[in-house]
Amino acid sequence: MTSVINLEKIKEITENLDLVQAMEEGFIAYSNEQTVVPPVGELLFDEPKGDAHIKYGYIKNDDYYVVKIASGFYDNPSLGLASSQGLMLLFDQKTGVPKAVLLDEGYLTDLRTAAAGALAAKYFAPEQVQAIGIVGTGIQAKWQLEMLKSVSSCRNVYLWGRNQEKTAAFAASLGTEWTPIIAKSPDELARKSNLIVTCTPAEVPLIPAAAIQPGTHITAVGSDTPHKQELEAGVFIKASLVIADSLNQSKSRGEIFKATQAGTLEASRVVELGTAIQSGITRKESDITVVDLTGVAVQDIMIAKAVYHHYKTSTKC
Amino acid sequence: MTSVINLEKIKEITENLDLVQAMEEGFIAYSNEQTVVPPVGELLFDEPKGDAHIKYGYIKNDDYYVVKIASGFYDNPSLGLASSQGLMLLFDQKTGVPKAVLLDEGYLTDLRTAAAGALAAKYFAPEQVQAIGIVGTGIQAKWQLEMLKSVSSCRNVYLWGRNQEKTAAFAASLGTEWTPIIAKSPDELARKSNLIVTCTPAEVPLIPAAAIQPGTHITAVGSDTPHKQELEAGVFIKASLVIADSLNQSKSRGEIFKATQAGTLEASRVVELGTAIQSGITRKESDITVVDLTGVAVQDIMIAKAVYHHYKTSTKC
Structure with a gap:
């Protein structure tokens, strides 16, 4: 089962997370070359002007791999929408099974x-x-x-x-x-x-x-x-x-x-x-x-993991 | 609102689609250089052996851009899982808003x-x-x-x-x-x-x-x-x-x-x-x-679009 976690739930969850600690662990893994983070993928749009970036990677011997899609469309405010849009995806690192879709709208970034x-x-x-x-x-x-x-x-x-x-x-x-x-x-x-x-x-x-x-x-x-x-x-x-x-x-x-x-x-x-x-x-x-x-990108990996882990634990209770 | 469409629903929808026609339109757009498809992103895994590929792109002046994540983990069958896993994502090409997550498990490919x-x-x-x-x-x-x-x-x-x-x-x-x-x-x-x-x-x-x-x-x-x-x-x-x-x-x-x-x-x-x-x-x-x-990749774009379009139309009725 793939969990779909919406922004409201994400906001609730992140109030209970120690994100500073999560970033600390992530940056240490990164500096110790324990992360795999390929170059960022990019899509550019002309009418209206916009861009989408696709970041992905994982920490070696960890449970998940993470993909983040984040876009900026600068005419969005005239439509009543935020310029930044996007979501994060969490997959099982050992099987590829999609575990979670975090519909965070750029909030986690x-x-x-x-x-x-x-x-x-x-x-x-x-x-x-x-x-x-x-x-x-x-x-x-x-x-x-x-x-x-x-x-x-x-x-x-x-x-x-x-x-x-x-x-x-x-x-x-x-x-x-x-x-x-x-x-x-x-x-x-x-x-x-x-x-x-x-x-x-x-x-x-x-x-x-x-x-x-x-x-x-x-x-x-x-x-x-x-x-x-x-x-x-x-x-x-x-x-x-x-x-x-x-x-x-x-x-x-x-x-x-x-x-x-x-x-x-x-x-x-x-x-x-x-x-x-x-x-x-x-x-x-x-x-x-x-x-x-x-x-x-290790920051995205760490925050997606932290949100999903909390979600999974709290949903079980 | 981002629609999340599961495999069961996708199977039901695709029975009603003219996919040959969708592919025809897609290949014509591709040969006419109406598509934007950057190089495929790749993640490799060692233990167990696996790979994930991230394909993304769009047809110019169309409504959506599409991202597909597809993985192959060859030890999966021993766990009772299919080797191929994955999903497709559909975003608004003019605003970046995520429109749909297609949890297709490789079926649409x-x-x-x-x-x-x-x-x-x-x-x-x-x-x-x-x-x-x-x-x-x-x-x-x-x-x-x-x-x-x-x-x-x-x-x-x-x-x-x-x-x-x-x-x-x-x-x-x-x-x-x-x-x-x-x-x-x-x-x-x-x-x-x-x-x-x-x-x-x-x-x-x-x-x-x-x-x-x-x-x-x-x-x-x-x-x-x-x-x-x-x-x-x-x-x-x-x-x-x-x-x-x-x-x-x-x-x-x-x-x-x-x-x-x-x-x-x-x-x-x-x-x-x-x-x-x-x-x-x-x-x-x-x-x-x-x-x-x-x-x-234009085939992924076309099939994701066709599924979402049918989903949207049928959900409205």
Whole structure:
């Protein structure tokens, strides 16, 4: 029997999952070369403009293999639909039998991205976070804050977004547990926060190197292509520890790619997230650290597994 | 809402579909370069041995895009499971919204393959079929005969399979409408039949060129890799018309690939199925013709569309 799990059920299930832990296990498996992840498949559409990406893979000697189909159709909002659409599929790794269809509409991709941000903070944020700085006001900004709650007790948050109205709405949307302050600029945000998370699709850097204070950790979430860039390349001159979710992907996309191109970062200095966690690298309180997340298929594998496992267990009871 | 259509429902629906017509439209679109079909994605597994293939694509300016996941795990029968597993997904081509999950367990792949065989016979079989010859005794052999009923009134069938017991069981399994004769050899089968369909995974040719009589049509279904071969390469010296489902694929797999390698066939003589149908090429009654089917993703697109369209229409009533 193939289980079909709809978005409502997925939302209910994910409230009970430790996704940060799931991402940790996934990144460790990835860095230990325990995953099989072929190149991403792509379909492009002209009228209307859109794209679909097909990601698939598995962890060796595991129970499942996972296929994710995710699309972006940028005219969708004019039809009252989200631009992002998609689903995940889970198959038995030993027989090929389809075990589950997760009709998540892109929800799990948002969550696994945010959970990786929280994982980065869990290991590399300063011990005393005075203020969190969130750059960007989209759904990912919201999820990053939500996930950070499990790894940091700080509830002071500086917000900045290009659109003032959206920024104000984002600040207003945060629950009473948060104390939001809207920053006048990314510069101000960076000067006042020592845990910065950037989650915009910027192609021109927003965060000035000069504004980064000693003892700051930055997680760069937005850039996942060769063109996007949120951090000035000079940030990497100040950083004593630079971590990539995927060393391989950082050769062709993301902040690390941009900085190595600009000559402010030697590729040999970059450590992979799963390796850094296992090796127990620690920071001095005055260090500046950067984790660059471009998104790795093992995150999809881990979150699909976690959802299905919970579904199966709870359905049995 | 994403429709989830299970195998039982799919079987019920396909009884009401004109799949030969659907394949005809699909091959014409394919030969007219109206399809977008990127390279097949592949996952390989070691313990137990298995593989999964991910095929995806669409017809330009159509309503849907289609993704098919099909796997083969060859230890499955020892677990009481079919080796082949899989499903098809149908997405809105204009928004990316998932429209349907077809939990077909490989059933639709069997059907679309057989429907292409019937399409080949519809256009290229001799006007008077004295006897159909079916080489192979598997599920595809059964489906080829079933589909041929809609395009030929001949019910005399010569059967041959490597395993005598399975061949006898296959003959016994045919309904009373058929008059089956078990051939002593592929040679006898070829001499007595003027519509031959080969559907085995043979890697050493079964059908001797010398046995093929004038006025015979052959549809070669089994070979879809660079290694498989059912027809002696000399068959192509005798053939006046040679058709490939995909000219591109015939450069690297199937009977045509083998014959061009052996020097018995000039690649320039090969016509693509969709082109041959449109151009109205006809045979003289004494001609020997060959259609080589290696399987094209447009067949998956067409059958998934046909099933979903029927499902949607019948559910509305």
